[in-house]
Amino acid sequence: MSDTKPVDLRVEAGIATVTLNRPDRLNSMTAELLHLATSTFETVASDPAIRVLVLTGAGRAFCAGGDLSQGAGGAVTAGVGPASRAKLLRQFMETSRLLHEMPAVTIAAVNGACAGAGLSWACACDLRYASATAKFNAAFLNAGLSGDFGGTWTLPRIIGAGRAREKYLVSEPFDATEAERIGLVSRVFAGPDLLPEVEAIARRIAASAPLAVSRIKQNLADSATVDFGRALDLEAQRHTECVESEDGREAALAFMEKRVPRFTGR
Incomplete structure (x- = not known):
């Protein structure tokens, strides 16, 4: 039996790279993979030194959803x-x-097949980037299933209610060009450039003021559940916290001195 774990975690310079590692099964989900993914995401979420999480897949897939090799509900x-x-x-x-609520910014680097619950995971992330060879499909209807892992909540908020209904109810595969056109992914990268490009984006975010990044993420998350007046209240409160923080003062000083700011997260 192989000792290879179905989820790999690598942390470097404030960036956690989580790689789904069942390439022979298109990184499809099993109970073992999900137990390990849960503990891995919890570890990242609880570590204030981690600023960004990049989620990707080994081989030619991001995640093909649940492993259905063992019947309905699968593995x-x-x-x-x-x-x-x-x-x-x-x-x-x-x-x-x-993925949706942790303090770290979460990025899905969709390197191949992204279907079912795998698509739900990608949609739960803050940002999504894709390789030119990536393929997407809600896929649940094809398996006689209604959907899980939050995709019916996140996808309409990303691409709009009408398009999300079509993706779930017609359930046809679509490519990276279409994913970019409808706003599911922010950018498509050709050839082997996906992960290096995403890592460059992750480094830029990780180098930004941590308090400001976390408050931006909170504001955007709250926008789905609060009215405009309450959103303004929260913006004013969090913006002021940033102004009064050490990092806020450092950013202003660095601007005046024409140098790169040194952020501490305080």
Whole structure:
């Protein structure tokens, strides 16, 4: 039996790179992978030194969704009775909430097939970039399933309600060019350039003022649930926190002195 773990974590200079590592199965989800992904995302979320998480896949896929080799529900909830299946699935779906809400900025580097719950994970991230060979599909309807891992909540907020309905209810695959056209991904990179380009973006974010980055992420997340007046209240409060922070003063001083600011996260 191989000792290779289905999820790999590498941390360097404030950037955590999480690689799904079941390339022979297109990085599809199993209970083992999801247990490890949950603990990995929790570790990243609890580490204030990590500013950015990059999620990608080994081989020719990002994540093809659940591994259906063991029937309906597949290897995600295999062997679990009906009474416990929804509870276990909901526990695994915390991975999407962690990607969406953790303090670190989360980036999906979609290097290949991205379908089903894999698409849901990509949509839970703050940013998405794709290789020119990436392929997308909601795919749930093809498997006789209604969808999980939060995609029906996140996808309409990214590409609009009408387009999201089409992706789920017609369930046709689409390529990276279409994903960029509809705003699912911010940019498409050709050839082998995806991960180096995404890492460059991650380094730029990681070098920014940590308090400002986290407050921007909070403002954007709150915009989905609060009215405009409350959003203005929160913006004013968080903006003032940044103004009064050491990093805010350092940014102003660095601007005046025409140098690169040295941020400490305080």
